Amino acid sequence: MxxxxxxxxxxxxxxxxxxxxxxxxxxxxxxxxxxxxGVRKKAKSTSLALYQPLTLLDLVVYHRENASIMRIKDVRxxxxxxxxxxxxKKSTIALFLCEVVNKCVKEEAHAHELCDxxxxxxxxxxxxxxxxxxxHLIFLIQLSRHLGFGPTLASEISEGWMADSEEEKIISxxxxxxxxxxxxISNRQRRNILDMILRxxxxxxxxxxxxxxxxxxxxxxx
Numbered sequence: 001m002x003x004x005x006x007x008x009x010x011x012x013x014x015x016x017x018x019x020x021x022x023x024x025x026x027x028x029x030x031x032x033x034x035x036x037x038g039v040r041k042k043a044k045s046t047s048l049a050l051y052q053p054l055t056l057l058d059l060v061v062y063h064r065e066n067a068s069i070m071r072i073k074d075v076r077x078x079x080x081x082x083x084x085x086x087x088x089k090k091s092t093i094a095l096f097l098c099e100v101v102n103k104c105v106k107e108e109a110h111a112h113e114l115c116d117x118x119x120x121x122x123x124x125x126x127x128x129x130x131x132x133x134x135x136h137l138i139f140l141i142q143l144s145r146h147l148g149f150g151p152t153l154a155s156e157i158s159e160g161w162m163a164d165s166e167e168e169k170i171i172s173x174x175x176x177x178x179x180x181x182x183x184x185i186s187n188r189q190r191r192n193i194l195d196m197i198l199r200x201x202x203x204x205x206x207x208x209x210x211x212x213x214x215x216x217x218x219x220x221x222x
Contacts (some may be wrong), residue, residue: 020035
């Protein structure tokens, strides 16, 4: 049966000489895998661009319950990024957050709300003109709420960590603000708080493991 849905690309792998299998988190069905045939042919290079990680899509898909791999009937870009690809700081943040969501988002429960959050978050990141250096901290806190283990108190994040009083205050602010709020955070505080949040994720996410992009974001986001 055909269904219309929005989605966000999580990852893709090559399949045969010209095809791919792409994993998309969809608004209608949660995390799904789709085979796309012939997309790696030179003449189809534009189509392949639609399946790069974090691309936001409008889809018409075939869906069968209990099928492991589905097919896409029609696809178009929901929102073409204007800045993420060309802004090194934003692309670093996006790469890091893409790795996090790939590790954490595994269930189909509350797919509509989670997909809507992801779409609006990455559009907002693309459109931000200033203060993007704290985006990933706010995103991670808000994502944890959608995943069912969001903190209500700063101490839940800083527990077991030698956080000073200023860092505790900053975490308390991060629990309350949206992406539009500017918070003054030093480089050291930002790194420490990120480490605390990631430790919090490790405690609540099975097989969270190490993040390959973490050293890059620590270096770039000053």
